[in-house]
Amino acid sequence: MLLSGGGERPRKPEDLIDSRLMARLDRIDLRTRRIFAGRIQGERRSKTRGQSVEFEDFREYVEGDDLRFIDWNVYARLDRLIIKIFLEEEDLALHLVIDASTSMEAGSPSKLVFSARLAMALAYVGLVNQNRVAVSVMGLPGRTGLVRLGDRRGRRHVHRLGQFLVDTLWSxxxxxxxxxxxxxxxxxxxxxxxxxxxxxxxxxxVMVVMSDLLAPEGYEAGLRNLAAAGGYDTWILQVLSPGEIDPAVDVEAGLTGDLRLLDAETGRATEVTITNALIKRYRERLKSWCDGINAYCLAREMTHLLVRSDAELERVIMDTLRRRGMVG
Structure with a gap:
């Protein structure tokens, strides 16, 4: 919230994702720690027992079972009726939520640009793997409520989704x-x-929320309501700029001495004197705040991750999110 974002605004989908990154993303798919039933068949394994071609296990036949799934070879050898169990291939819904409020303009690249690129990359992974992908944008300056793009499926929707992000976030x-x-x-x-x-x-x-969580009213009520609705494997990706994580970065860039800071969310101004002692206290407060968010999410079975807006996007996806189990 200290410095406005730098860099040109994206004007076309290709500004959000390039062919090299898409080629890397073609190798992975979305994952979830919960088991969900999809509306139509997709390319995902779940523990719902079904009629796919992938074998999982055997069990004894009971009256009412489909006779087509009896293993007649086992019956011929052992004189026992055994049913084959398969893993059902089901689709996965991915809902991406981007916070576009004014504080998201901080950083270079801005938190908003980074979030849009991350959302575009995750959407690409979902679309090319035949999962349903939806996008919601909240906090748009001059707008109230949510702006949404409903469910899309398939590679052919990649450009359309990217254009939606550009047109919505940078109209x-x-x-x-x-x-x-x-x-x-x-x-x-x-x-x-x-x-x-x-x-x-x-x-x-799976729902992925990308926000700095710097809401004037606090983050608690919103996340609590989201968790209470249930049904989703929810990820809270808290995106902060380098200067928000460590103001010493901005001091090196000339942000020092007596300053008047304007809160991007509320418009309130604060007079401060930037000193080493103040920066130390800020770091301590930030750590305590982020630790509190992490504990709040953990208690509600949501995953919280802190991400820098200048992080390398490919590394965030292929390393951080892969290790944490969102993709694989």
Missing amino acids: DEVVRARAATGAPAPGGDFTGALTTLARSRVGKG
Whole structure:
């Protein structure tokens, strides 16, 4: 929230994802730690017993079982009726949620640009693996409520989804609202947006929320309502800029001495004097705050990860998210 974002705004889907990264992402798929039933068949293994071609186990025949699944070879050898059990191939719903409030403009690249690129990459993984992918944008300056792109499936929707992100996050109307001076434009209702998502979501799957969690009203109520709705394997990716993680980065860039800081979310101004002691206290407070978010999410069976906005996108996906089990 200290410095505005740098770099040009994305203007086309290719500014969010390139062919080299797509080639790398073609090798992975989404994963989930929970088992969900899809609406139509997709390319995902679940523990729902079904009629796919992948064999899992045997069990004794009981009256009412489908006779087609009796292993007649076993019957011929052992005179026992044994049923083959298969893993059912089911689809997975992926819902991506991007916080576009004014504080997300901090950093270079900005937290918003990084979040959009991460969302585009995860959407690509979902689409090419025939999973349902939906996107919601909350906190748009000058707008209230959510802007959504409903379920899409298949590689042919990659460009359409990327264009939706560009048109929604960087439309001329939104850019003007972000650039306006004075109090921030309405739109940053974190709690209301997540509550709406919790009430309106249909089915089950994986939800990924990308936000700095710097909501004036706090993060607790929104995340609590999202968790209470159940049904989703929910990831909270907290995106912060390098200067927010360690203000010493901005001090090296000339942000020092007596300063007047403007809160990007509320418009409130604060007079501060940047000193080494103040930076030390800030680091301690930030660690305590992030630890609290992590504990809050853990208690509600959500995964919280802190990500820098200048992180290498491929490494975040292929290393961090892979190790944590979102993709594989």
